[in-house]
Amino acid sequence: MIVRKIAAQDWITKEMLLIFVILVTLPLWIEQIGLYRYLGVEIVIWMIYGLGFNLLLGYSGLPSFGHGAFFGIGAYAFGLFQLWFFENLWLAIVFAIFASFIAGAAVACFVSHRRGIYFALMTIAFGQIFWFIAIKWHSVTGGEDGLLNIPRAAADFGIFAFDLDSNTELFYFVFIVFVCIVLLLWRLVHSKFGKVLQAIRQNEERARFIGYNVWLFKWVAFTLSAAIAGLAGVLFSMAQQGAYPDVMALHASGIIVMMTLIGGGFVSFWGPVIGVTIYFLARDVLGIITEAWLLWFGLVFVLTVLFKPEGVAGAWQEWRKSRTSTVSGYQTLLQFLSTKKR
Amino acid sequence: MAPIFKASEVHKRFGDHVVLENINLQFKSDCLSGIMGPNGAGKTTCFNVLTGKYKPDRGRIEFQGEDITGLAPHEIARKGISRSFQTMNLFNEFTVLENILIALKEVREHGFDFMHLLARESEVAAKAEKILSLVGLSGKEYHRTSDLAYGDRRSLEIGVALAAEPSLLFLDEPTSGLGAKATTQLLDLIHRLKQKYTIVMIEHDMNFLFELADSISVIHWGQVIAYGTPDTLRDNKWVKQSMLGEGA
Numbered sequence: 001m002i003v004r005k006i007a008a009q010d011w012i013t014k015e016m017l018l019i020f021v022i023l024v025t026l027p028l029w030i031e032q033i034g035l036y037r038y039l040g041v042e043i044v045i046w047m048i049y050g051l052g053f054n055l056l057l058g059y060s061g062l063p064s065f066g067h068g069a070f071f072g073i074g075a076y077a078f079g080l081f082q083l084w085f086f087e088n089l090w091l092a093i094v095f096a097i098f099a100s101f102i103a104g105a106a107v108a109c110f111v112s113h114r115r116g117i118y119f120a121l122m123t124i125a126f127g128q129i130f131w132f133i134a135i136k137w138h139s140v141t142g143g144e145d146g147l148l149n150i151p152r153a154a155a156d157f158g159i160f161a162f163d164l165d166s167n168t169e170l171f172y173f174v175f176i177v178f179v180c181i182v183l184l185l186w187r188l189v190h191s192k193f194g195k196v197l198q199a200i201r202q203n204e205e206r207a208r209f210i211g212y213n214v215w216l217f218k219w220v221a222f223t224l225s226a227a228i229a230g231l232a233g234v235l236f237s238m239a240q241q242g243a244y245p246d247v248m249a250l251h252a253s254g255i256i257v258m259m260t261l262i263g264g265g266f267v268s269f270w271g272p273v274i275g276v277t278i279y280f281l282a283r284d285v286l287g288i289i290t291e292a293w294l295l296w297f298g299l300v301f302v303l304t305v306l307f308k309p310e311g312v313a314g315a316w317q318e319w320r321k322s323r324t325s326t327v328s329g330y331q332t333l334l335q336f337l338s339t340k341k342r
Numbered sequence: 343m344a345p346i347f348k349a350s351e352v353h354k355r356f357g358d359h360v361v362l363e364n365i366n367l368q369f370k371s372d373c374l375s376g377i378m379g380p381n382g383a384g385k386t387t388c389f390n391v392l393t394g395k396y397k398p399d400r401g402r403i404e405f406q407g408e409d410i411t412g413l414a415p416h417e418i419a420r421k422g423i424s425r426s427f428q429t430m431n432l433f434n435e436f437t438v439l440e441n442i443l444i445a446l447k448e449v450r451e452h453g454f455d456f457m458h459l460l461a462r463e464s465e466v467a468a469k470a471e472k473i474l475s476l477v478g479l480s481g482k483e484y485h486r487t488s489d490l491a492y493g494d495r496r497s498l499e500i501g502v503a504l505a506a507e508p509s510l511l512f513l514d515e516p517t518s519g520l521g522a523k524a525t526t527q528l529l530d531l532i533h534r535l536k537q538k539y540t541i542v543m544i545e546h547d548m549n550f551l552f553e554l555a556d557s558i559s560v561i562h563w564g565q566v567i568a569y570g571t572p573d574t575l576r577d578n579k580w581v582k583q584s585m586l587g588e589g590a
Contacts, residue, residue, distance in 0.1 A: 192455040199444050202433045209393065209431075210445040210506055211419035212453055220454070 023175055027168050037167040043280045044174045045235045048181050050272025052228025053256050058265035059189055060221045061201030063120045065253050066127020070226040072248030074100045074233025079150035079243045089153040093234050100230020108222035112215045127253050134245040146244035150237050174235050197221055258301050264313025271313045346371045346540055347510055352401030354391050361387045363564045374541045376555035384564040385544045389514050393425045394418040422509035426499045428518050432487050438498055439483040442470040445505035477501040493524030513543040517550055
């Protein structure tokens with residue numbers, strides 16, 4: 001009986017399929033609603049970044065305010081590999097992820113001893129160090145101008161290859177990466193490892209006293225999250241065909257925190273996906289109406305933290321609880337929005 | 343018979359304040375050993391030092407003949423020592439079942455398993471169910487921990503400690519905050535646990551401890567001031583003075 005109930009999580013869920021369908025058809029309808037295809041690329045890249053970041057914030061309870069550093073390291077490493085060595089998409093991606101992984105692993109050695117405010121402050125400090133290096137090391141990073149003209153090499157699968165020149169092609173490449181990351185992270189957060197991370201978030205001391213090496217788990221979570229941020233950085237540098245220090249700045253690191261919190265990363269796996277969508281829609285829709293859109297977005301963030309810290313996903317969960325009956329036509333949508341971390 | 347656990351000349355200070363001074367303790371297998379003393383005597387600090395939360399400034403701690411002085415809590419836990427806490431220390435967002443599962447030895451040994459779900463294996467779930475039954479929480483597997491009644495939380499606290507299959511179980515003031523009925527239930531539970539586990543228990547409630555313990559160490563002013571069976575300690579002048587406030 002117990003086994004049947006707790007073995008309910010699968011590799012693929014209805015919520016997942018719903019979001020995959022929405023995204024895979026995005027190039028077909030995004031222009032119909034007055035937006036543009038490149039926005040889709042950007043949104044999916046940041047969704048990947050957000051999901052990886054939430055492994056740390058939502059699942060492990062570790063607030064990193066310096067994650068932009070790993071996003072930037074991925075972007076720079078991807079560009080440098082191709083500019084210095086040779087144009088090969090796969091090798092450049094592997095190199096960039098490895099660079100972010102190593103940087104994340106090094107930082108994690110220090111920050112994993114801490115949690116709460118001290119953890120946050122240390123991540124800010126490390127983030128600022130990497131950002132400063134990116135700004136000042138002109139000969140390698142291009143300084144404030146960044147790295148320009150990073151090639152967008154073709155995706156060569158040996159027997160066939162396809163170009164990534166257009167935004168639609170790039171979108172589908174990014175989408176495939178997104179699917180892989182979702183499948184991987186979904187499984188990971190529901191695995192024994194994921195449960196231990198959640199246990200550590202709830203009560204680090206207890207986790208330690210039942211025999212878990214808390215430092216090591218935090219180290220692994222941080223390093224994995226940094227590697228995923230690096231992968232998102234790779235995709236961003238492909239999209240922009242450049243790598244810039246702005247993404248490593250403190251405010252850029254703060255934005256991913258805001259996205260994750262507004263979406264409801266603390267209560268839902270899909271929190272970052274929702275938060276990223278809200279952020280980019282606010283930027284591009286609200287941005288048409290007012291240049292001060294970030295001010296309004298900031299206000300929404302403040303109100304969220306004050307009145308609904310569980311974010312949009314949390315609000316949906318509450319709304320669903322308060323409903324006594326469910327309209328069957330919306331059942332799938334509601335289930336998706338109320339998917340709790342279990 | 344050699345003791346399963348032995349602390350020799352253990353000393354702990356915080357700044358200028360000496361909390362434990364030359365503590366010597368021995369706990370025998372298959373017995374319930376008690377530690378008692380008035381508030382502020384250093385009992386919980388003593389537990390914290392013995393289970394690795396604090397490193398002793400000097401002294402030696404041995405478990406099953408092995409020196410465990412200064413080891414980290416997770417290393418000590420992996421050697422077979424579990425503990426409960428005076429202040430409730432659970433995973434409040436988890437269900438009751440998840441609290442037990444995460445503490446099981448089998449799950450802990452595969453903590454870095456990235457692919458397999460928690461307790462897909464039936465034997466692991468069955469083991470969790472057995473522990474829940476032992477601590478009287480059957481039927482509450484899927485209750486959120488934070489929604490449990492205080493007494494049930496206390497039972498779960500012990501259940502989590504048991505899940506690791508300890509060779510030695512430390513219980514820190516298990517009756518703390520419990521009413522009369524819950525205390526009676528807990529007494530019954532610890533009586534049952536005593537048949538299977540070696541237990542060390544700090545307890546402020548003298549009657550509770552005297553009912554259960556095979557031997558008791560009395561700590562006061564950071565030192566062990568008396569040791570003996572409940573019967574011999576009942577009339578000890580130091581015990582009377584420290585616990586009952588009676589003149590020696």
